[in-house]
Amino acid sequence: MMRKVLQSIIGLVLLANLANAQQDAQFSQYMFNGIYINPAYAGYKEQLNLHAFYRNQWTGIPGAPKTMSVTIDAIANDGNVGLALQLTSDRLGAQRNESVYANYAYRIRLNSEGTSRLAFGLGIGAVQLGMDGTLLNPNDPEIYQPVGTQSIIRPDARVGVYYADDRFFAGLSADNLILQHMDMDKYAFIPQPKPHFYLTAGVLLPLSQEVLLKPSFLLKDDRGGPTTMDLSAFVIFNEKFWLGASYRSGIKLYSKNYLQKDLNNLNSAVAAMQIFPTRNLRVGYAYDFSIGKLQGYSSGTHELSIGYFFNRKSTRMLTPRYF
Secondary structure, three states: OOHHHHHHHHHHHHHHHOOOOOOOOOOOOOOOOHHHHOOOHHHOOOOOOEEEEEEOOOOOOOOOOOOEEEHHHHHEOOOOOEEEEEEEEEEEEOEEEEEEEEEEEEEEOOEEEEEEEEEEEEEEEEEEEEHHHHOOOOOOOOOOOOOOEEEEEEEEEEEEEEEEEEOOEEEEEEOOOOOHHHOOOOOEEEEOOEEEEEEEEEEEEEEOOEEEEEEEEEEOOOOOOOEEEEEEEEEOOOOOOEEEEEEEEOOOOOOOOOOOOOOOOOOOEEEEEEEOOOOOOEEEEEEEEEEEEOOEEEEEEEEEEEEEEOOOOOOOOOHHHHH
C-alpha cells in the first residue's frame, strides 16, 4: 500500500512539472524516422514509407505519458520534393492532445548521384488540446476546474532544415510556432504550448565491410523547462540488425533563472534495437531505464516502432538509408 501511495505522489509531482516544461512527446527512437521532430525529413527514404510507433513511459506510475503516432511519407517531382502526413495522439495524466500535420520538404540535390541533399521543410496542421476534468481530483478544487472534458482545436506550424549524405546528417527544427501565440485565457487548465527546438546530428563510421558504427545526438529545448541532450550510438550488423544505447540528461546550455533552483534532472539510459525481418519491413524497440529519484518507482519505459517500405519497381536506391 505504501509503495502505491508513493508512486502516485511522485507521479503526480513529476507530471505537474512536465505539464509546465517539456510538453512535446519524448522519443527514444528519433533516429529511425526523423519526421517526428523535423518536417524537412519528409521523403528522405525516397520510397513510400509507412511508419508507426507506440510509447508507454514510466510504466507503473498513474497518469504517465502514452504516445502513439502514424506517419506516411514519399517523394515527388523526381525526388526533389518530400511529402508526409503525420498523426499523433498524446496522453499525459488528464491531458489529451491530438495532432495532424501535412509536411512539405524541398530537397536540393548537392551532387550528381543525389546521395547528398539539403532539404527545407514546412509542416502545417491542427492540434486538439484537451483536459479530462473527471481525472482531476485535488484536495481543494479550483473555481474554474472543468468537471467534464474541455478541448480546443488550434492551427499550428513547424519548420526545419535537414542535410544528409552517405556518411553524415544534421537537422535543425522548431514546432508549436502558431500555438505559442494562441489565446488560452478561457482555458486555464490547458497548458499553453511552448515552441520546441531540436538540433540533431550523426555520422556513419565503417568498422568493417559488414559492421558500421552510427553515433548521434539530439538536443532539445523549449525555453520553459530544462534543456535535454540525448547521446546515442548504434552498431549495425550487415545492414539488418541494429543494436545500440542512449543516455539522456538535462544540461545547462544557457541561463534559465525562471526555473526552480532545486529542479533535478530526470536522467535515463536507453537500450534499443532494430531488425529487418524482410527488405521492406523494420521493427524497432527501446527500453528506457530511469536513473535518479525516479528509479524504483517506475518499471521503465517501452517504445515499439514499425516501418514498412513500398518499393517501386522503377526505383533503386543508390545507397541504404541509415539516417
